[in-house]
Amino acid sequence: MEEREISRAVIGRLPRYYRYLGELLDAGVERISSNDLSKKMSVTASQIRQDLNNFGGFGQQGYGYNVKYLYTEIGKILGLNRQHNMIIIGAGNLGQALANYASFEKSGFSLKGLFDVNPRLEGVSIRGIPVRMMDELKDFLKHNEIEIAALTIPKSKAIEVADLLVANGIKAIWNFAHTDLNLPDDVIVESVHLSDSLMKLSYNITSYNEEHGSKA
Amino acid sequence: MEEREISRAVIGRLPRYYRYLGELLDAGVERISSNDLSKKMSVTASQIRQDLNNFGGFGQQGYGYNVKYLYTEIGKILGLNRQHNMIIIGAGNLGQALANYASFEKSGFSLKGLFDVNPRLEGVSIRGIPVRMMDELKDFLKHNEIEIAALTIPKSKAIEVADLLVANGIKAIWNFAHTDLNLPDDVIVESVHLSDSLMKLSYNITSYNEEHGSKA
Structure with missing residues (x-):
C-alpha cells in the first residue's frame, strides 16, 4: 500500500469514528451511508469520505459503509488489534x-x-x-x-x-x-x-456571553 | 476593540501559553522574547506572534513580552478573571x-x-x-x-x-x-x-513502529 503522511487532524478524528461505529455495531446497524454517519457525527459527509479515503476508502459509492468492516479496519489503523x-x-x-x-x-x-x-x-x-x-x-x-x-x-x-x-x-x-x-x-x-480543557470551556462561556450580551 | 473571529486552533493554544507563562512567573521571569518563549514551548516564534496578534499583540518589537502582563491578559481572554x-x-x-x-x-x-x-x-x-x-x-x-x-x-x-x-x-x-x-x-x-486520547497514543505507537521496523 502506498505510504502517505496522514494529517494530525485526520488522526485526531479516527477515535471518534471508531466510537460512533462501535455504538452503531452495538445497536445492530450493519450498513450506514456517509450521509447518515455525517448527521450522527455532526460533520459533513464529504469530510468523512475525505478522511476515510486516506486509508483506502472502505465504501462503495451508493452502498454506504459496512459498519463492522469499517470498525475493524479503523481499529487496526489505531493499533487496537494487538495488546x-x-x-x-x-x-x-x-x-x-x-x-x-x-x-x-x-x-x-x-x-x-x-x-x-x-x-x-x-x-x-x-x-x-x-x-x-x-x-x-x-x-x-x-x-x-x-x-x-x-x-x-x-x-x-x-x-x-x-x-x-x-x-x-x-x-x-x-x-x-x-x-x-x-x-x-x-x-x-x-x-x-x-x-x-477547563480553560477552553471558560473561554467559550466568556465569548458566548460577550456575543449574547449576558452578564460577564 | 475590533471584533474578530478567533480560530479554534488559536483558542486551543491559549491555555498552553497561559500554563507556560504561569511557570515563568513562578520562576520569577519578568520578560521573555518570542524566541525564548518559542524554544520553551516548541512552537515557532512567528506562530506565537501571530497567535497573540489576534488579541492585539502584547509585545513591543525588540522588548519581548512582559510575562505578568501577558499572563494576566491571556487569563482575561480565557475568562479566568471572574469566578x-x-x-x-x-x-x-x-x-x-x-x-x-x-x-x-x-x-x-x-x-x-x-x-x-x-x-x-x-x-x-x-x-x-x-x-x-x-x-x-x-x-x-x-x-x-x-x-x-x-x-x-x-x-x-x-x-x-x-x-x-x-x-x-x-x-x-x-x-x-x-x-x-x-x-x-x-x-x-x-x-x-x-x-x-489513549487511541491516539496507540496510533502513534503503531505508526512509529511501522516506520522504524519494530515488532508490531
Missing part, C-alpha cells in the same frame, strides 16, 4: 479512575501494574492489580514487557519519573501531569491537560 | 480526582457541589464539599448560581443527566462521559474523551 501492556504511575483518584475503566481492556490496553509512593496504598488492589511501591518499578519493568506508562502524578514529580521510565525502556507515556514532558524523539507522549 | 461556580456529577474516582484539583480553584473555578446516586457516598466530603444525592440536584440548582457542571458518570446515564442539568439552567458542561452530548446551541460543551 498494549500498560502501567499506571500514581494510584490516587485519577490513577484509580483509569485503572477502573474496564473499556480500555476491551480495546486491547491491558493494565499490568499500578505504582505509587504512598505506603498507605500498599496492599490495595484495583481489579486484581496490586498497588506496588515506586522502588519496585525498575525491577518490574525488567521482568515485564510494558509499552505504555500512564502518568497520574503531580507536576513536581512528573519530569523525574518520566525520565526514569524512559531510562528503563518505556516507549510511550500517557501524561496527565500538568506539564509538558520533553523526552527523546523516540518516546511517544500523549498528554491530557485537564486544566487546558 | 465560575461548578458542580461535579459523579463522585467516583474521576469526580473525586477533579474535586481534589486545588489548582482549578486558583484559576477561578469554584467547586460548590458534588452529586452521586451511590448512597454509600452520602456523608463523604471532599475538600469540605459534601457529596449530595442526585434527588437534591434540582433544588440545589434553584438556590445556587452554578455555571458549569462536570459530568463524570457512565455513558449510559450521561445524556439523561445532561438534559436534566440543561432543563435546570446549566449553561456549560465539562463532559467526561464516553459519548458526545447533543444539547441546545446555547449550552457550551467541552468533552474530555479519555479513550480517544
Whole structure:
C-alpha cells in the first residue's frame, strides 16, 4: 500500500469514528451511508469520505459503509488489534479512575501494574492489580514487557519519573501531569491537560456571553 | 476593540501559553522574547506572534513580552478573571480526582457541589464539599448560581443527566462521559474523551513502529 503522511487532524478524528461505529455495531446497524454517519457525527459527509479515503476508502459509492468492516479496519489503523501492556504511575483518584475503566481492556490496553509512593496504598488492589511501591518499578519493568506508562502524578514529580521510565525502556507515556514532558524523539507522549480543557470551556462561556450580551 | 473571529486552533493554544507563562512567573521571569518563549514551548516564534496578534499583540518589537502582563491578559481572554461556580456529577474516582484539583480553584473555578446516586457516598466530603444525592440536584440548582457542571458518570446515564442539568439552567458542561452530548446551541460543551486520547497514543505507537521496523 502506498505510504502517505496522514494529517494530525485526520488522526485526531479516527477515535471518534471508531466510537460512533462501535455504538452503531452495538445497536445492530450493519450498513450506514456517509450521509447518515455525517448527521450522527455532526460533520459533513464529504469530510468523512475525505478522511476515510486516506486509508483506502472502505465504501462503495451508493452502498454506504459496512459498519463492522469499517470498525475493524479503523481499529487496526489505531493499533487496537494487538495488546498494549500498560502501567499506571500514581494510584490516587485519577490513577484509580483509569485503572477502573474496564473499556480500555476491551480495546486491547491491558493494565499490568499500578505504582505509587504512598505506603498507605500498599496492599490495595484495583481489579486484581496490586498497588506496588515506586522502588519496585525498575525491577518490574525488567521482568515485564510494558509499552505504555500512564502518568497520574503531580507536576513536581512528573519530569523525574518520566525520565526514569524512559531510562528503563518505556516507549510511550500517557501524561496527565500538568506539564509538558520533553523526552527523546523516540518516546511517544500523549498528554491530557485537564486544566487546558477547563480553560477552553471558560473561554467559550466568556465569548458566548460577550456575543449574547449576558452578564460577564 | 475590533471584533474578530478567533480560530479554534488559536483558542486551543491559549491555555498552553497561559500554563507556560504561569511557570515563568513562578520562576520569577519578568520578560521573555518570542524566541525564548518559542524554544520553551516548541512552537515557532512567528506562530506565537501571530497567535497573540489576534488579541492585539502584547509585545513591543525588540522588548519581548512582559510575562505578568501577558499572563494576566491571556487569563482575561480565557475568562479566568471572574469566578465560575461548578458542580461535579459523579463522585467516583474521576469526580473525586477533579474535586481534589486545588489548582482549578486558583484559576477561578469554584467547586460548590458534588452529586452521586451511590448512597454509600452520602456523608463523604471532599475538600469540605459534601457529596449530595442526585434527588437534591434540582433544588440545589434553584438556590445556587452554578455555571458549569462536570459530568463524570457512565455513558449510559450521561445524556439523561445532561438534559436534566440543561432543563435546570446549566449553561456549560465539562463532559467526561464516553459519548458526545447533543444539547441546545446555547449550552457550551467541552468533552474530555479519555479513550480517544489513549487511541491516539496507540496510533502513534503503531505508526512509529511501522516506520522504524519494530515488532508490531
